[in-house]
Amino acid sequence: MVNSARPQTSDFTLEEYFAKDVQTNLHLFSMHVRHVKGTWFFPSHEHFQYEINYLIEGCQEFTINGNTYNQQAGDLLLIQPGEVHFNRSGNEKEFTYFCLHFQIDDGQLLPVLNGSNQTYYPCDSPMTSKVLPHLNRLIEFSKKNVSLQVSDRMFMLSELFQLFGTIADELTSEKERQIDPxxxxxxxxxxxxxxxxxxxxxxxxxxxxxxxxxxxxxxxxxxxxxxxxxxxxxxxxxxxxxxxxxxxxxxxxxxxxxxxxxxxxxxxxxxxxxxxxxxxxxxxxxxxxxxxxxxxxxxx
CATH class of the missing domain: 1.10.10.60 (Homeodomain-like)
Incomplete structure (x- = not known):
């Protein structure tokens, strides 16, 4: 909401524009790139964060709430909080994936995220194509071995919010395409x-x-x-x-x-x-x- 306690300047102001007071709480729990052996697996689990899993190379078998996806390089998964999931190599060979876990308290974004029932986006889907530039930049941030400088951290957060905005736009477009005229x-x-x-x-x-x-x-x-x-x-x-x-x-x-x-x-x-x-x-x-x-x- 706009801060109603702002100074009254009508006697001096010729023209003014106000943006709403934005309050968004983001908690990034983890963001990492992992290259694993063909025998690697992550046991069945659930958590209260949103998860984005992007396969960089190889093949990954990903089971979410009993539905199994054969994730290929370039494919994207969006996992809701509370969904039980399990992942391992899809062909017993090495693979590399990028993963981030987050919670966000935003009154406009959450209904869009929670209103989607789609989990799997292949590499040639509109969603994956649109978010890929942001994912690639976040992957580069993840590969830095030293602690991020303040400027790097701010740029990383900016990229995260652009990623969320792009996801929200595409989810809204998907909903629009599905609705009866x-x-x-x-x-x-x-x-x-x-x-x-x-x-x-x-x-x-x-x-x-x-x-x-x-x-x-x-x-x-x-x-x-x-x-x-x-x-x-x-x-x-x-x-x-x-x-x-x-x-x-x-x-x-x-x-x-x-x-x-x-x-x-x-x-x-x-x-x-x-x-x-x-x-x-x-x-x-x-x-x-x-x-x-x-x-x-x-x-x-």
Whole structure:
């Protein structure tokens, strides 16, 4: 959430943009490259971390929850926490694999990771092709024998987050490809309805806090990512959800400004703005005129 305790600078600020306060906790338990003999095996086990296993060379037999995968060089496995798994050589010859175990507390990423029921991605799959550049760079980090310098550590973490972002994008795309087009139509309609209710409720109740509910919250409520929400809505209505929200807010603002008994401060509050200056700047961006000038033009 946005920090509502930030200094009020409306008397001095001409224009400003705020990114949301991001809180993500990442615990990387291990990340390693291992070259093993053909007789090597790891006994059946489970753990509470997510695991990414990428086969660099050779052949690996990997059993997850009773399903056995014959993993070839270049194939990728995504293993959920709590899944029982066992791995060994697939042909009794040496093989090399890269593996990382992690836990992440992120309100947008976790539903995407947990919503996938696919484990195995062959080397020619879209998922593997897209994450491979990140995996290769992480493999290089893993091969460093000395402790990482601060800059290396930050670059490694950056690569990890890019890997997670790429995985999330592809999992979302997979979900989109599997959904019936009619369901996308229904979702787009539901998004529009929730945006309309958002504007209506703001008018009735006023702003609840500085960061009133928005498009990302609507997407989370529907169990989809903001990017997916944007794609299906734009495909149906030819504008983005945020543009639709802005158009409804502008329409509501114009309607309220026609009511002379309402002060402009009150109109701003009914639209969802705590500060008149912020509302005035936004209205001018929408229309090219200030709220006062607009009111004068329609009432003269």
């Amino acid at each position: 009619k369901m996308n139509e229904q979702l787009a309609f539901l998004i529009a309805e929730k945006i309309e209710n958002l504007v209506k409720n703001t008018h009735i109740h006023g702003p609840v806090d500085e960061d009133r509910i928005g498009i990302d919250d609507i997407a989370a409520e529907l169990g989809i990512s903001p990017a997916y929400c944007n794609r299906i809505f734009k495909k149906r209505y030819q504008i983005s959800p945020r543009q639709y929200l802005s158009s409804l807010m502008l329409q509501k603002a114009k309607h309220l400004l026609m009511q002379k008994e309402l002060s402009i401060d009150h109109v701003a509050e009914l639209i969802g703005y705590r500060e008149l200056a912020h509302f005035s700047r936004q209205f001018k961006r929408w229309t090219g005129a200030s709220p006062a000038c607009y009111r004068k033009s329609i009432t003269d």
